[in-house]
Amino acid sequence: MRISLSSSIIVTAAILAAVPAFGQGRGAPQVTGPTPKMQDGKPDFSGLWQRPYTPDMSITATDLNGKPYPLEKPEADNGKGKGGGRGPRKLPFTEWGEKNWKSYTADEGDYTGACLPFGLMRSMNSPDPIQIMQSKEYLSFLYEQNTWFKVFPLDGRAHDPKKTPTWFGDSVGHWEGDTLVVDTTNFNGRTRLDTIGHPHSDALHTIERFQRPDLGHINYEVVIDDPKTFTEKWKNVRTFNLRPDWQIMEYSCEENNKSFWEGRIKIPEYDKK
Numbered sequence: 703m704r705i706s707l708s709s710s711i712i713v714t715a716a717i718l719a720a721v722p723a724f725g726q727g728r729g730a731p732q733v734t735g736p737t738p739k740m741q742d743g744k745p746d747f748s749g750l751w752q753r754p755y756t757p758d759m760s761i762t763a764t765d766l767n768g769k770p771y772p773l774e775k776p777e778a779d780n781g782k783g784k785g786g787g788r789g790p791r792k793l794p795f796t797e798w799g800e801k802n803w804k805s806y807t808a809d810e811g812d813y814t815g816a817c818l819p820f821g822l823m824r825s826m827n828s829p830d831p832i833q834i835m836q837s838k839e840y841l842s843f844l845y846e847q848n849t850w851f852k853v854f855p856l857d858g859r860a861h862d863p864k865k866t867p868t869w870f871g872d873s874v875g876h877w878e879g880d881t882l883v884v885d886t887t888n889f890n891g892r893t894r895l896d897t898i899g900h901p902h903s904d905a906l907h908t909i910e911r912f913q914r915p916d917l918g919h920i921n922y923e924v925v926i927d928d929p930k931t932f933t934e935k936w937k938n939v940r941t942f943n944l945r946p947d948w949q950i951m952e953y954s955c956e957e958n959n960k961s962f963w964e965g966r967i968k969i970p971e972y973d974k975k
Contacts, residue, residue, distance in 0.1 A: 749919060
């Protein structure tokens with residue numbers, strides 16, 4: 703077990719930081735109706751969405767054919783063990799990825815405790831609401847988490863090779879029929895995929911697919927492609943629920959973060975690694 707008591711405190715703090723989102727209501731309402739459309743006939747993903755919290759992407763990780771990876775502890779798959787067969791799974795790490803994963807401890811500097819940007823995947827895995835705003839040319843993600851946002855084009859353009867690597871990467875979108883495909887590269891490699899700390903490198907490439915089969919749901923799939931960290935591509939699949947009963951809230955990580963201001967949470971020393 704890699705996570706110490708002090709680590710778990712930091713992780714718990716990060717989880718509790720999202721609690722205000724759940725204060726707005728429990729359980730998604732039954733929203734029914736046909737898929738809303740833009741003027742050009744494409745699905746309109748606009749709305750405030752509740753996403754399933756995914757602190758450990760390995761639990762639902764599969765290969766590209768949908769086959770789950772083996773459990774870290776096979777005895778958990780007998781229906782009687784903790785997790786009932788839904789415990790952590792062995793992701794297809796490279797040697798570098800395995801070493802990075804096994805050596806990680808949150809109390810040595812989980813960057814989110816220092817209010818640094820979560821990054822794309824850890825933000826998409828968070829439980830707080832996300833507001834989607836769509837036009838013909840652009841789509842915007844407004845994350846309640848730390849009031850972050852991401853805006854990217856939908857015209858199928860290529861990535862700009864001159865852009866500086868960033869926490870959330872460079873995203874471009876295109877349509878495959880009624881499926882919106884969001885392709886993201888150019889990450890700075892300073893984030894983690896999820897709360898538990900699964901690693902990635904600056905070679906990370908994500909392919910997200912969004913489908914809106916009806917008014918109340920988005921079917922979401924993300925493929926993780928990082929040849930430095932993993933020996934093969936793998937994916938997660940989940941469903942977002944429309945929450946017309948919610949409003950996005952202001953969120954400041956720094957406010958009342960006593961452990962950060964008093965020095966118990968350290969900013970990672972990236973440049974010394």
